[in-house]
């Protein structure tokens with residue numbers, strides 16, 4: 001008798017400080033598919049859904065429910081949340097009622113999704129799935145390394161697997177593991193027991209890469225524990241601090257075969273070490289004026305000024321202006337700036353046309369607390385459709401869509417002004433508009449760290465700048481109302 005497994009993806013990293021609502025439109029701009037459509041997009045991809053599809057044997061029928069993912073932005077609207085979750089629940093219900101019945105649910109989730117009506121988005125997803133399937137049908141899921149974990153998620157699921165990499169390149173592998181857990185539960189080889197250890201710490205995401213910094217040691221410990229008998233998985237979640245929920249922050253989750261004591265011991269072991277090395281998660285940032293002065297005085301270039309706080313990959317608005325203002329004040333020369341998201345300014349540039357002067361009120365429109373529009377005059381050097389193919393190591397071969405894009409010359413600084421929010425992680429962002437980034441003295445990138453793979457080989461220096469923004473590593477910039485306190489690094493310990 002063949003088994004039947006409902007698969008689905010609901011993925012959003014919610015920056016609750018961003019006023020930009022995450023509605024169905026935002027999901028459809030990235031990924032939004034229902035039912036059989038998913039089997040047209042997911043197979044053969046190195047993603048979680050691709051992993052489930054490859055892992056399922058010929059005697060297993062996968063029932064695709066929903067695939068939904070949006071770029072990090074503000075709260076997920078109730079309409080969007082209920083639409084995507086509703087589709088998942090309906091598929092589960094139909095499968096349950098069909099003659100073959102349902103044998104398992106395998107999901108790709110994030111872990112830091114916040115809805116208008118739910119702080120714990122994934123807790124709500126898993127709770128409602130469990131309610132529907134009852135206690136005996138196994139529910140497994142993969143989670144992002146930036147998940148803000150809760151006991152509700154752990155209680156509602158049988159087995160959860162967090163990404164082991166940042167940048168995240170192992171969604172596929174984790175799904176294969178999660179699928180294996182399903183098989184082992186069916187065969188009776190696995191009686192999963194999980195233990196979640198949470199700490200009073202919520203580090204910024206700036207130093208959470210798994211190739212360097214404190215995460216290296218924590219994942220080494222996790223892997224060592226995973227080698228022990230009876231241990232299935234140990235996940236380290238760095239957490240996502242740009243969301244004001246009670247439970248945000250770092251946690252460790254262990255999964256053993258029917259051994260609660262062992263699960264607790266392992267999770268506590270890694271958590272203890274995370275606490276000991278907590279200060280390593282913090283990084284000194286350079287104030288914008290000093291950063292610009294250093295870049296202007298540098299003997300070789302290009303010097304990269306990373307506007308990490310306005311990283312659009314972490315929910316940044318992409319339109320903060322403090323670094324642009326400092327560059328103009330600091331009389332920077334031969335500088336290129338990627339980028340300012342401002343559809344109105346793009347419209348003005350299009351109206352003016354290439355080679356023409358244009359007066360702009362540029363950026364600073366999403367959040368006045370993060371700075372104001374820059375009133376300036378410049379020359380429109382070029383206009384593009386904002387489409388290019390990534391040639392760097394991140395997302396190689398993928399097409400980036402900036403929307404209509406204007407290259408505006410403000411004197412010493414050339415600014416790319418776009419319609420869409422996308423972190424400029426690939427140097428083609430400049431080249432497609434006619435700027436050769438290797439020949440510039442200063443490059444401004446609104447990105448936290450993913451840019452490094454492509455830019456570090458030719459950059460003279462990278463300076464991480466302390467500007468305001470929805471993704472600032474300086475957590476003192478945010479007003480938390482729901483977050484549990486005291487918590488590191490906001491409070492003294």
Ligand SMILES: [Zn+2]
Nearest residue numbers: 144145146168
């Ligand atoms: Zn992440």
